[in-house]
Amino acid sequence: MKENGRDIVLLAHGDGGALTHELINNLFLRHFESNILKTLTDAAVFSVNEGRMAITTDSFVVDPPFFPGGDVGKLAVCGTVNDLAVSGARPVYLTASFILEEGLPLADLESIVQSMAGACGVAGVEIVTGDTKVVEKGHLDKIFINTTGVGYIFPGVDLGYHRIKPGDKVLVNGSLGQHGIAVLCKRYGFDFAGQVMSDCAPLNGITSLLLKEIRGIKIMRDLTRGGLATTAKEIASACGLDIWLDENCIPVDAGVKGAAEMLGLDPLYLANEGKFMVIVSPEEAEKAVAVMQGHELGRDASIIGEVKPGKGNVYLSTSLGGTKLLDLMAGSPLPRIC
Amino acid sequence: MKENGRDIVLLAHGDGGALTHELINNLFLRHFESNILKTLTDAAVFSVNEGRMAITTDSFVVDPPFFPGGDVGKLAVCGTVNDLAVSGARPVYLTASFILEEGLPLADLESIVQSMAGACGVAGVEIVTGDTKVVEKGHLDKIFINTTGVGYIFPGVDLGYHRIKPGDKVLVNGSLGQHGIAVLCKRYGFDFAGQVMSDCAPLNGITSLLLKEIRGIKIMRDLTRGGLATTAKEIASACGLDIWLDENCIPVDAGVKGAAEMLGLDPLYLANEGKFMVIVSPEEAEKAVAVMQGHELGRDASIIGEVKPGKGNVYLSTSLGGTKLLDLMAGSPLPRIC
Known part of the structure; x- marks a missing residue:
C-alpha cells in the first residue's frame, strides 16, 4: 500500500x-x-x-x-x-x-x-x-x-572493579557530549552556529588495540546515557574509592560547550555513542594515551583524572579552581537519547 | 510519582x-x-x-x-x-x-x-x-x-530441511489455536462460553526428551504467528516436497473451534505459544507420539500428516472429504498476537 x-x-x-x-x-x-x-x-x-x-x-x-x-x-x-x-x-x-x-x-x-x-x-x-x-x-x-x-x-583479559586501585589514572578517548547535543538539537529544531554531529561509532577497533598493547587496563566503560559523570559515580560506588576529575583536562568541543550552555545542560551528563572511559595503572597511562591517539577514534584522548582512597565519591576540580561533587544523573531526564 | x-x-x-x-x-x-x-x-x-x-x-x-x-x-x-x-x-x-x-x-x-x-x-x-x-x-x-x-x-543433533524425505510423518504436540483465541477474546472483550486459555509454555522439556529418545527427528518448528498452515507451507517450500495434512487428525479444542467459527478465523492460521510441529521418519512416528504423550505438554500429541513427493505445496484433506490448498497467511493480519 x-x-x-x-x-x-x-x-x-x-x-x-x-x-x-x-x-x-x-x-x-x-x-x-x-x-x-x-x-x-x-x-x-x-x-x-x-x-x-x-x-x-x-x-x-x-x-x-x-x-x-x-x-x-x-x-x-x-x-x-x-x-x-x-x-x-x-x-x-x-x-x-x-x-x-x-x-x-x-x-x-x-x-x-x-x-x-x-x-x-x-x-x-x-x-x-x-x-x-x-x-x-x-x-x-x-x-x-x-x-x-x-x-x-580476549584470552587473558581481566577487567573489573576489583582491579581498580588508588593512583590509577582515568582516561577518555575524546570530546564529550556530541551525541546528546546532536539528537536534542535535531529533536527540538535548535539551529546553533556549526551543527554538532553525533560521535556514534564502533569502538571495538580502538579497544582491542588498547587491550593488546596495555596490560594495566583495569576497566573500560562506554559513556552513553548519564554521560561521564554517571559512569564515574557508578565505578566509584562499586569499588568504594573516590574518583577525582579535572575539568581543565576533559575535552569538550566548542560546539558542544556553546550548545550545552544555551540549553542549560552539563556536558559531563550528556550521552556519547563513540566515547569511553579507561582506568589504567599510573605507569601505563601515558602509553595508553599514545596508543589511543594513534587510532582515528582517539585523536583527542587524554588523562582526565585519578583514583584516590575514599568512600565512593566523584569530585570535579573545576576550571575556576573549586571542587564539585558529581552524583548519578537525577531529576533531569532527557528521554530517548538512544 | x-x-x-x-x-x-x-x-x-x-x-x-x-x-x-x-x-x-x-x-x-x-x-x-x-x-x-x-x-x-x-x-x-x-x-x-x-x-x-x-x-x-x-x-x-x-x-x-x-x-x-x-x-x-x-x-x-x-x-x-x-x-x-x-x-x-x-x-x-x-x-x-x-x-x-x-x-x-x-x-x-x-x-x-x-x-x-x-x-x-x-x-x-x-x-x-x-x-x-x-x-x-x-x-x-x-x-x-x-x-x-x-x-x-545437543551433540549429534542435526535438524533441518535437508533431512526431510517423502514418507516422513508430521506430528503436533496438542490442540491448536488457543493462544490466538485467548488474546483476541481478551482484546476485543468477547465472552464466549468457556474461556479459552493461552497455551503459552516452555517447550524445552518435551523437545529435549524427544531428541534423546528419537533419532529420526528431521525438523521441529514452534507454531507461533501464522500458525500450523504458514509453518507447514514454509517447510514445504524450503524442501520442495508436498505436505498433506489430515483435518480429522488435527487436534482443536471445542472452545477454540467454537470461538474461531464465530470470529470467522481458521484455527490452522491461529498463533500458538506452546505447540510445535515435528517431522519424523515413518518408522519412529508412533514411538515419537508415545514419547510426547508421556510429557504433560504432549498429552494430545498426534500424527496429523505426511510428506509426499511434490512441488512445495501444502494440502489439507478436509473433514468433508475434500482437498484444500494451504498457503502462507496473507491478507488477514491479526497484529500483536505475540
Missing part, C-alpha cells in the same frame, strides 16, 4: 505470513550479508571454541530516528558493539529485532537497514538472526530496534 | 541515572536470580565449551499485555526458549530488554517481571543481562519486551 505515493509498512508485514517473508527477502537479506542469517531458521547456529563469551542487549528508541551523524540503525549496531568492546570482548554476532509503526515509509526502513549494514561492516560483525513486529499507527513512535550481541572475551 | 495512588514508571526510570538504578535493584534483581546478572556490567560474561550454540531474538508487543493463561512476560520467556528448543538446543541464558510507556503502573511491571522469573524457573534458564528504556506517554502502548536467548545444540 502507498501513502503519499510512498510504499509503507503494513500491519501484515509483521504477521509472519507472506508480506513478512517479502520484507525479509527483499529488504533485510539484500543488505545484511551472512550465511547464517540466510538459513532463516528459528535460531541461528554457530560454532564456539572453549573460552569466555560476553552477551549484551539494548533497545534503541532514539527520537528522532535520523540525526546528524547517524540514525537509529547505526546507533543500534554501535551501541551493542561498544558494550561488548568495553567488556574486553571481540564482538562477533548480532541479532536485530525491529518494532515498526504501521505507516512507516519503507524507504526510511531501508535507509536504516543500510546504516546497520554499514556499521556492521566497519565493526566486522554479522547480523545472524532477527525479528519484525508491526504495531498499529499511533501505538509506537516510528521505529524501535533491539540489538543483542555476543563476542569472545 | 503516583497516579491514582499507584506508583508509576517515570521517564527518569530510563535515563540511566539514579531512578534506573533504583528500578534495577528494587525490582529486576529482586525477581531475576542470577549471579551473572548481579555483576551489572555492560555485558554478561559466561564460559563456553567447544560445540555449537544457537541464538534467537524476539520482541513481544502483545495487546493486551495480560491475557488468560499468561502475560507479555511469560510469553517473552517462553517464545525465545521455544525457538531455541525447536532448533535442537538446550536454552541456557536470556537477555531481557524492556521498553516502557511513561505512566505504566509499577505494579503491572512487577507482575510481568514475576511471570518472567516464574517461566525462567520452569524452563531452567537464567536472565543474565538487560536494558530498560522509557518513552513518553502515548508514544508506545504500555510495554514491549525483547528477549534474546542462547543455548547449546
Whole structure:
C-alpha cells in the first residue's frame, strides 16, 4: 500500500505470513550479508571454541530516528558493539529485532537497514538472526530496534572493579557530549552556529588495540546515557574509592560547550555513542594515551583524572579552581537519547 | 510519582541515572536470580565449551499485555526458549530488554517481571543481562519486551530441511489455536462460553526428551504467528516436497473451534505459544507420539500428516472429504498476537 505515493509498512508485514517473508527477502537479506542469517531458521547456529563469551542487549528508541551523524540503525549496531568492546570482548554476532509503526515509509526502513549494514561492516560483525513486529499507527513512535550481541572475551583479559586501585589514572578517548547535543538539537529544531554531529561509532577497533598493547587496563566503560559523570559515580560506588576529575583536562568541543550552555545542560551528563572511559595503572597511562591517539577514534584522548582512597565519591576540580561533587544523573531526564 | 495512588514508571526510570538504578535493584534483581546478572556490567560474561550454540531474538508487543493463561512476560520467556528448543538446543541464558510507556503502573511491571522469573524457573534458564528504556506517554502502548536467548545444540543433533524425505510423518504436540483465541477474546472483550486459555509454555522439556529418545527427528518448528498452515507451507517450500495434512487428525479444542467459527478465523492460521510441529521418519512416528504423550505438554500429541513427493505445496484433506490448498497467511493480519 502507498501513502503519499510512498510504499509503507503494513500491519501484515509483521504477521509472519507472506508480506513478512517479502520484507525479509527483499529488504533485510539484500543488505545484511551472512550465511547464517540466510538459513532463516528459528535460531541461528554457530560454532564456539572453549573460552569466555560476553552477551549484551539494548533497545534503541532514539527520537528522532535520523540525526546528524547517524540514525537509529547505526546507533543500534554501535551501541551493542561498544558494550561488548568495553567488556574486553571481540564482538562477533548480532541479532536485530525491529518494532515498526504501521505507516512507516519503507524507504526510511531501508535507509536504516543500510546504516546497520554499514556499521556492521566497519565493526566486522554479522547480523545472524532477527525479528519484525508491526504495531498499529499511533501505538509506537516510528521505529524501535533491539540489538543483542555476543563476542569472545580476549584470552587473558581481566577487567573489573576489583582491579581498580588508588593512583590509577582515568582516561577518555575524546570530546564529550556530541551525541546528546546532536539528537536534542535535531529533536527540538535548535539551529546553533556549526551543527554538532553525533560521535556514534564502533569502538571495538580502538579497544582491542588498547587491550593488546596495555596490560594495566583495569576497566573500560562506554559513556552513553548519564554521560561521564554517571559512569564515574557508578565505578566509584562499586569499588568504594573516590574518583577525582579535572575539568581543565576533559575535552569538550566548542560546539558542544556553546550548545550545552544555551540549553542549560552539563556536558559531563550528556550521552556519547563513540566515547569511553579507561582506568589504567599510573605507569601505563601515558602509553595508553599514545596508543589511543594513534587510532582515528582517539585523536583527542587524554588523562582526565585519578583514583584516590575514599568512600565512593566523584569530585570535579573545576576550571575556576573549586571542587564539585558529581552524583548519578537525577531529576533531569532527557528521554530517548538512544 | 503516583497516579491514582499507584506508583508509576517515570521517564527518569530510563535515563540511566539514579531512578534506573533504583528500578534495577528494587525490582529486576529482586525477581531475576542470577549471579551473572548481579555483576551489572555492560555485558554478561559466561564460559563456553567447544560445540555449537544457537541464538534467537524476539520482541513481544502483545495487546493486551495480560491475557488468560499468561502475560507479555511469560510469553517473552517462553517464545525465545521455544525457538531455541525447536532448533535442537538446550536454552541456557536470556537477555531481557524492556521498553516502557511513561505512566505504566509499577505494579503491572512487577507482575510481568514475576511471570518472567516464574517461566525462567520452569524452563531452567537464567536472565543474565538487560536494558530498560522509557518513552513518553502515548508514544508506545504500555510495554514491549525483547528477549534474546542462547543455548547449546545437543551433540549429534542435526535438524533441518535437508533431512526431510517423502514418507516422513508430521506430528503436533496438542490442540491448536488457543493462544490466538485467548488474546483476541481478551482484546476485543468477547465472552464466549468457556474461556479459552493461552497455551503459552516452555517447550524445552518435551523437545529435549524427544531428541534423546528419537533419532529420526528431521525438523521441529514452534507454531507461533501464522500458525500450523504458514509453518507447514514454509517447510514445504524450503524442501520442495508436498505436505498433506489430515483435518480429522488435527487436534482443536471445542472452545477454540467454537470461538474461531464465530470470529470467522481458521484455527490452522491461529498463533500458538506452546505447540510445535515435528517431522519424523515413518518408522519412529508412533514411538515419537508415545514419547510426547508421556510429557504433560504432549498429552494430545498426534500424527496429523505426511510428506509426499511434490512441488512445495501444502494440502489439507478436509473433514468433508475434500482437498484444500494451504498457503502462507496473507491478507488477514491479526497484529500483536505475540
